[in-house]
Amino acid sequence: MATGWAGDGAVQEQIDATVDDAIKRARSQLRQGPSLSHCEQCDAPIPEARRKAVPGVHLCVECQAIQDREQHEFSGYNRRGSKDSQLR
Known part of the structure; x- marks a missing residue:
C-alpha cells in the first residue's frame, strides 16, 4: 500500500x-x-x-583506533534514511 508520494516498495x-x-x-x-x-x-x-x-x-592497533575514530566522527549523515529528505 502506497502512502503519499511513495510508490509500493519504496x-x-x-x-x-x-x-x-554501506557494503x-x-x-x-x-x-x-x-x-x-612496521606501522606506516x-x-x-x-x-x-x-x-x-x-x-x-x-597500521598498528593504536593508529588504527585513531583512524577509525576519525572516520566515525566524519562519516556524515545519511540523508537517504532521513524522513526529512522524503519531505523535500
Whole structure:
C-alpha cells in the first residue's frame, strides 16, 4: 500500500540502497596485499599475529583506533534514511 508520494516498495528500496552503499564503502576500505612489518604512521612494529589476522594491515592497533575514530566522527549523515529528505 502506497502512502503519499511513495510508490509500493519504496521503503524497502531505500533500505536496500542504504545497505548496498554501506557494503561498497566497507569493501573499498579493505586493504589488499602483504602486511607491513612496521606501522606506516608511527613506525611501531606490527605484531606477527596482527599481520596474520588482518591481511594487508598497514597500521598498528593504536593508529588504527585513531583512524577509525576519525572516520566515525566524519562519516556524515545519511540523508537517504532521513524522513526529512522524503519531505523535500
